[in-house]
Amino acid sequence: MDWTERYRPRRLDEIVGNGPAVRQMVAWASGWEPGDRPLLVYGKPGTGKTSSALALAGDMGWEVVELNASDQRTRAAIERIAGQSAMTGSLFGGGRRLVLIDEADNLHGTADKGGARAIADLVQSARQPVLLIANDLYGVPAELRSRTEPVQFRALAARSIVPRLREICREEGLSCDEDTLRLVAESAGGDLRAAVTMLQAAAIGRSSLDGEAIATSQKDERATIFELVGAVLRDRPDRELMALAWEVDDRPDAIVAWLEEALSQLPQEARCDAYPALAAADLAIARTFRRQHYTLWRYATALAVLGTAAAAGGAGVRSRLSSPGRWRWMAQARRRRSARASLFRKLGAWMGVSRADLREYYLEAARRLAAIDPVPVARALDLDADELGLLLDDRELANGTVARLAKERREADRAEKPRRRPAKEREDGSAPPPPPETHPSQSTLF
């Protein structure tokens, strides 16, 4: 049997690491009332998101209804599967059902047409606790993100992975020294599932493990891109550089991006020498993709690696090598684009104008109004910090405002709960009460 399943935690107190996130989930679940915000649990793979959600349901005595990307997630399918469970109470009244929506960052794409919208609606009107899971917070459609409470799971430190591996070894009667366990934990890169998979892959048919046994089934060694860049700057022989470039399990476009980032360490003359070679490599890559002529890749790698090495002239590594800035900018740009689109959608709907008109005539006015007092605007439009930040062009003010509103909302929720109880009597299929007014008409604001 798969060890990741066999040793999947059944209770929350068995979850490795991420204490704050787990506590946040418990607080949410134990005080849950219809109308509460769903949780959006996000973070890297193998950090315990799904396990925690399942364990939470187990601890609470809730049933679980799952909805994941291997199912069709069209509006119709979502309403059929989750709609019922989410809208009505359990068949026998008592227990609740946790509606689990995995891979909430994978709702776009033509196959899931209407899926995001349907989930947003479901989330709005759910009579059951809803929990969404995602790897990438900004891959979650903004309309969903703004209606949920985010919970972040962080990559696990190797030192918290080791004890879990040790337990598993004990259970399986496997002898494995501490150094080997640490090697497994470290090469898993914060991913507990990868660590357990690696351990099992190496352990089948063996009664003891050492470092050598681990090496064959190690998670892929991405680290060598650092070695490659380092070797390029240190002026190693061409053959060695090309052999390293071959070893690095990354495509030439990634290598070019890393080398470009490393150029920031070089004096400007060297950078000027290197750019033409990188640009030639870039062109070869573009041609590779456009013509689907993969032989061109080899020239790209050689041009980038040898060209940069020639320009660097053995300058050496001066400061820490970092991942390509271009990728960070791209992630930031994506985040901005997403915030911008949802801000425009909300503003447009609120003011009843088209996007073009909004940009041309109304945006400046809205911006000036928001600058006078951001609170009512943020409240009326249900803006998150990114959206408000864009509108105000003031990140700090936006963060403060959104934090204040969140606090206000929590207090309101608490005050409102006792009053909402009687409403549960009406769970007989009649329409749920309309959600609290979140979109006041224009006149109340302007």
Place this chain on the structure above:
Amino acid sequence: METTDHTIWIERYRPARLADIVGQDEIVERLQSYVQHGSLPHLLFTGPAGVGKTTAAVALAREFFGESWQMNFRELNASDERGIDVVRNQIKEFARTSPLGGAEFKILFLDEADALTPDAQAALRRTMETYARTCRFILSCNYSSKIIDPIQSRCAIYRFRPLGPDAIRDGILQIATNEGLTVTDGAVEAIAYVAQGDMRRAINALQGAAMVSDQIDESRVYATTATARPDEILELLRLLVAGDFEAAEGALRALLFEHGIAPGELLGQCYRALIRLPMHRDLKVELIDHLGETDFRLSEGGTPELQMEALLARCVLSARRYAC
């Protein structure tokens, strides 16, 4: 010559058992251990072409299931169908149905999994988990960086390396003995040079040479594979770096027209030799750029002879600039 044999050797000599796979000893040892203990994690095989990924997957299934292997094993090539529907329909359909013939689970081999779109990969990851009891997945790819992290996190990753000259030599000599061929040491070396770590290419080279005669030496290998000898390539490069256009032109014509070497192949050989050749690095980068440009122009449909002549001219001009 009584070779009226029409089988393709890469199929005839594809190892049926894990033990017959050459050059991947540690991986084979692990896979055999999985068979012995009837236990199998999801696997991700990464590595270049012709190093045994597909062979290992098929041999593993054979040994796992014995007689019923074909009922419980399915191979899909992701580059044929790369969308999300293949995951939601074909893959899921195979994975969810019970294994046959008393097997505990089935094995789905997804070749070129890096061709799957990210959406399809996302759908795949849950299928892998949901049906782990009835189905194990073996994914193969050239670059594991094109496989999304959540899938890598669910697989034991095995990195197949290009086969070294020794592994190629062993494989070739075994087949040669089987086929009653006489193969000189030089010929084996030539085959290893032509193969570049790819066993299928090596076997094809041997079969090609064997069709002409069962006495195989290096010149026959170079001739039947339409490959220039390494020293001919080095001579061409030497002439270019020396700036001697007319002599280089003569060498080029001999290779193209007398030896019948395809221009694309010639570019590849020049590239490989150039990487290893000691020379001024800036010049080397320029020459590589000229090679890449020519390769691109050929793929665009440029006239090969003209483009190759122009390549020589550009190389000579670059070399002369660095000479002074």
